[in-house]
Amino acid sequence: MRAEAAGDAGPWRQQALLGRGRWDADALRDVVRDYVVDHLAADDAVLVIDETGFLKQGRKSCGVSRQYTGSAGKTANSDVRCPSLSA
Structure with a gap:
C-alpha cells in the first residue's frame, strides 16, 4: 500500500531498496530527528508513543x-x- 501511495505500480522497487540496501542506522536516526525537529517541534509539543x-x-x-x-x-x-x- 505504501508503494502505491508513493506512486509506484507495485511494491517491488521499495522491497528491493529495503531488502538489499545498506543502511547506516546512525545517519538514518539523524535524518529522522532533523525532520521531526524541523517540522513538528513546538514549545508546547508532546511526544506520544503508542x-x-x-x-x-x-x-x-x-x-x-x-x-x-x-x-x-x-x-x-x-x-x-x-x-x-x-x-
Missing part, C-alpha cells in the same frame, strides 16, 4: 513476531506498526 498492535495467531504475515504489544499488555504474536508522521 505501542498498540494487532494481535495475530500465526507468523505468516509480514511483521508478525513475539513482541510486546499494548493491545494485549504483554508479549504475544502481534504486528506492531509505527504511525506515519504528519505535521
